[in-house]
Amino acid sequence: MPQMHADPASAGLASATSDAVTLKVTGLRTHFRIGSTIAKAVDDVDLTVRQGKTLAVVGESGSGKSVTSLSIMRLLAPSATIVDGTMAFTRRDGTVVDLARAKNRVMRGIRGQEIAMIFQEPMTSLNPLYTVGDQIIEMIRLHETISRAEARGRARRMLELVEIASPERRLDDYPHSMSGGMRQRVMIALALACNPFLLIADEPTTALDVTIQAQILELLRRLQQEMGMSILFITHNLGVVAEIADDVAVMYAGKVVEQAPVNALFKAPRHPYTKGLIACIPDPARDRDAAGGRRLLSPIPGSVPSVTNLPKGCAYADRCPLVVAKCREESPPLIAVGALHSTRCWRHEDV
Structure with missing residues (x-):
């Protein structure tokens, strides 16, 4: 039976199998109309949130992370439209609803009760x-x-x-x-x-100092275990991802460019952008200047392209150290590179 009215302070759901899926997003496209211009903020995004697990969606500002979460909640601005895709949400009673096409009355019943959201800035x-x-x-x-x-x-x-x-x-x-x-x-x-059965946390620790950030992450982990909920965690910080996620989807310019279980992603990234993000994580044991002992950072050059003027081929081509002519001419599809691991890169074997 559904447990819609269970008291969260004492709720304890049975642990779910890793095969059960709470939310499956397929081919999601969310576009904004700015005058006569179309901004492809989210462009053909696939995501899977496993039951009782945490999927982290990571990327720079402007990559489409927050628009993806607001699309799921159907809280988009009037200028935005979900133009394609499905968002299959498995409710606590086992029924499945496509959030992309659910009536407003159904969404009002789901928001807050079955899918809840923590926003970036509480004030x-x-x-x-x-x-x-x-x-x-x-x-x-x-x-x-x-x-x-x-x-x-x-x-x-x-x-x-x-x-x-x-x-x-x-x-x-x-x-x-x-x-x-x-x-x-x-x-x-x-x-x-x-x-709620699914919690969406949009940059919930960004404005906090590192000590409070660690406390909030530990609190979310504990509550997830006690309540059995799934979490979609939006962040730009791969260091936070390493602490909380089971699975990771890396977004760039409105697309998922790599997705994998968290251990596989950190052990063997298969997209140059993911590798660049990992190199930006401070590591005192790794990043030392041999002469002066200074910590070195490895920033990614350039910036995310505007979603109103995306290049013909791979959106990352202008920033990529492995770019070849094909990258500028053809946009790569998601390519399977292992069990549950895929990447959107023509040169994934060279990463």
């Missing part, structure tokens, strides 16, 4: 005019028929779950009176209040 997501308790209570009562007193009790338990001290008192605090790390914990409590 723009939390309403400054209402206490954090009122906002969590409103979320619960929107999806469940329970009294305000019962919802307040659930909200207090949610703050306990995300390790906020003095939760009863904090329910009556306003967002501006809390630290950045505490506001992010409130956002997690708000997202998990209705025990």
